[in-house]
Amino acid sequence: MSSIAQKKGFGATLWDYLTTVDHKKIAVMYLIAGGLFFVIGGIEAMLIRIQLAKPDNDFVSAGLFNEIITMHGTTMIFLAAMPILFGFMNAVMPLQIGARDVAFPFLNSLGFWLFLFGGIFLNLSWFMGGAPDAGWTSYASLSLASPGHGIDFYAIGLQIAGAGTYIGGINFLVTIINMRAPGMTYMRMPLMTWTTFVASALILFAFPPLTIGLFFLILDRMFGGNFFDHTMGGNTIIWEHLFWIFGHPEVYILILPAFGIFSEIFAIFARKRLFGYSSMVFATVLIGFLGFMVWAHHMFTVGLGPTANAIFAVATMAIAVPTGMKIFNWLLTIWGGSIKVTVPMLYALAFIPSFVAGGVTGVMQGAAPLDYQLHDSYFIVAHFHYVIVGGVVLAILAALHLYWPLMFNQMLSEKLGKWTFWFFFIGFHMTFFIQHFLGLMGMPRRVFTFGADQGWDLFNLISSVGAFFMAAGVIILVVNIIITAVKNVPVGNDPWEDGRTLEWAIPQPVPFYNFKQTPLVRGLDTFWIEKQEGNKEGMTYAEPLSDIHMPNNSFIPFMMTVGLFIAGFGALYNGEKEWAVPVLVLGLAITVASMAVRSVKDDHGFHIHKEDLMNEKGGK
Amino acid sequence: MSHDAQVYVKSETEFNYIKQKRRKDMRGQITTFAIMIFFTLIAFTAVAADFSKYLIAPVILLLAVVQVILQLFYFMHMSEKNHNVPMYFLFVGAFFGFITILTFLTIIWWG
Incomplete structure (x- = not known):
């Protein structure tokens, strides 16, 4: 992933959206x-x-x-x-x-x-x-x-x-x-x-x-x-x-x-x-x-x-x-x-x-x-x-x-x-x-x-x-x-030309880490204040440029949901179809197993390094 | 939000202050724990001693309320700083719950 748009295949895009956080x-x-x-x-x-x-x-x-x-x-x-x-x-x-x-x-x-x-x-x-x-x-x-x-x-x-x-x-x-x-x-x-x-x-x-x-x-x-x-x-x-x-x-x-x-x-x-x-x-x-x-x-x-x-x-x-x-x-x-x-x-x-x-x-x-x-x-x-x-x-x-x-x-x-x-x-x-x-x-x-x-x-x-x-x-x-x-x-940022709040100050397309440096908010209608003071960047920063910690993508939420979806059918046909209870158990088992994987596996995310940020390139 | 790694060295005064504060906290926790055990004893004794139903029920309910408050403030650290928002949410939630129960009692079950 990068702040600069890249061409990606359909499969990769789909997988990206299925796992995105x-x-x-x-x-x-x-x-x-x-x-x-x-x-x-x-x-x-x-x-x-x-x-x-x-x-x-x-x-x-x-x-x-x-x-x-x-x-x-x-x-x-x-x-x-x-x-x-x-x-x-x-x-x-x-x-x-x-x-x-x-x-x-x-x-x-x-x-x-x-x-x-x-x-x-x-x-x-x-x-x-x-x-x-x-x-x-x-x-x-x-x-x-x-x-x-x-x-x-x-x-x-x-x-x-x-x-x-x-x-x-x-x-x-x-x-x-x-x-x-x-x-x-x-x-x-x-x-x-x-x-x-x-x-x-x-x-x-x-x-x-x-x-x-x-x-x-x-x-x-x-x-x-x-x-x-x-x-x-x-x-x-x-x-x-x-x-x-x-x-x-x-x-x-x-x-x-x-x-x-x-x-x-x-x-x-x-x-x-x-x-x-x-x-x-x-x-x-x-x-x-x-x-x-x-x-x-x-x-x-x-x-x-x-x-x-x-x-x-x-x-x-x-x-x-x-x-x-x-x-x-x-x-x-x-x-x-x-x-x-x-x-x-x-x-x-x-x-x-x-x-x-x-x-x-x-x-x-x-x-x-x-x-x-x-x-x-x-x-x-x-x-x-x-x-x-x-x-x-x-x-x-x-x-x-x-x-x-x-x-x-x-x-x-x-x-x-x-x-x-x-x-x-x-x-x-x-x-x-x-x-x-x-x-x-x-x-x-x-x-x-x-x-x-x-x-x-x-x-x-x-x-x-x-x-x-x-x-x-x-x-x-x-x-x-x-x-x-x-x-x-x-169209770039602030396309309405009169944006007042922080979201309009961010460069477009919005980088996946949103803010390179956390902004300092100096009042209601932050962006408006900065514009009034002639700040071309639109933001005053609260911190120096440093590494950014980001979470990893995960497929587990999807699996947890699929489990509940399957369990739903089990509950629905309870007492009517023979397979109802096994399906209910199977669905819940998928969900619980996914939760267990999530609990056991250490996932510390990743860092975007300062040097990459300076070169306008994201990590990963 | 990450920053460059920093190592912070506590000063002597700070260290002593924190030590003292923790000792105080510990004392509070143990006292509360003892009180709670005592409450449980009262509840069990009241039942074992065969008091009237109309005495036992209110007493146990009262003790339960006190227990919940002690639990929240001492064991769940609500007495500490920066807990205003959770405290607000908790009380609002309790209030909504109370209204719900009150309505159920008054207009469904008694009415």
Whole structure:
């Protein structure tokens, strides 16, 4: 490996990616895998909208429709949105804090492979007897009754993918706490790093309830347990609680990095310091904290009683306060700025009204009495698509344009980018705005068709047409990516010309050791400060040039994951096929053996020597 | 992050300071250990002596809480410097856990 690009054969490149522990390459893999699942989830969304385009449609059957909506939700949340955000966190955060890699490069790789194999496992259900069909929430009263293996794929697939996310979250936490460059105090960290930090803390606390819930579900369905079966003394409501104790923080795990991305974009393209930085940090932490006190607002109609409903309603509305702080800070960042309307900035500008609309309907649903009316209607569907598409997906598309030059040293076409934006933005509002009214008119969510006499025809058709606009936007984006990749024009560092934080100061393409010398951070917006002082290099260094210690590549994370993947099939067919238990044991044995190899084998990594660094050549 | 190898020689004062500090730490650890053994004795005695259930359960739970705190601060070195972040995370996690259990108790099992 070297900082100077070399031609490598396909096999060597593949092996490099299978074994890499470099956060930049893992980021690319997260992006590709997440992008792939995003397209799969998108196709499922299109099928849903085609089915609902006209009344009494029989494009898909009712059972298949249930499978599609379940897989659409699960794929988009767990396998598309979160991994893509993880990709951006991986690509940007270590560079922003001046680190050479994340704290545990090996675990970073393990986290990625667990996510990928979990996602593949889940999607294999399509070809192995039917996908899960109890909704992405998979409420136990419904999922325990589901025939076939769909729910088993859901439980085991998410368990594997969830372990990967958990490992990733812990890794980011340790990295941010321990590996900041000299001078990078907590209150000088860019917002992208701050939101990564808080989102990782949410992962740390939110994923254990999901893991427990999924294990209960696995035990109930595959190993004769009765945690959720009320006829055997269990309680089905426990699943709902466990799921939402995880599920509500989960939506903040998605939206906080989106906030971070937009905070970066507003500051860069308004060419102003972020307004109210410290209140932004405070609001981020507060949102993260309050996120754990509100889960029962998903369960107002379960019958928790008026006291519980009132407590959770008030807590829910409280979250609007820190979120509002953020909105005003962004507006005041733009205010009086020298604004440059690039593609990322377009997304950011569009995000504010879209997300506020989603937030307002959120507060409406937070009022428990009104929620009794709105519950399980299309109003809910409209609400969460406004926050997730209007917040998270817009952030992902914005970040794709913003960070593309950082990750690949090329610039996506601004012209095609604007086409993507307008198609997607118009399509998004067309699809989901009207769903509010469908909800108010009484259309329940998760129905596979509706009657022609119910008066929902036109609005559903408009909604479906909007979905095609969004699809067109995504197709233009794919074309844009292909054209850019083929042209391959290098753009160098700071291609937006107004980069403020450390990642834009690094020479392009980013050397695999990131920083030849650890930088010294002298304030918020480090790179901006250096530019203002006329520092051509863009960095002040905190140390003399010396040997750099780097970790070795490893194939072990891949093997560990393959073991769990195989064990998953064993668990799935337990009690049904004779080979189930041996396969389960074999899979776990592979994983444990890989862990043993990792423990026994000494792997001290390698050094890049000072002399090689001076000659601009990496080690190895 | 590696640097050129350096050998650092401690001064006499530094050496004595560290020695003293370690002695103090050791004393703390052994005292805590003794207290913990004593707690265990109390717990076992309470059960062996056939006290009322309603006395034994709260006492053992109280001792358990104290044990956890001693464990964290003395054996897991939370009392030392630079442990603020882990401490913060621990308390936040404990708080979330507490809320979860409280909700389960109040709105699932008692309600």
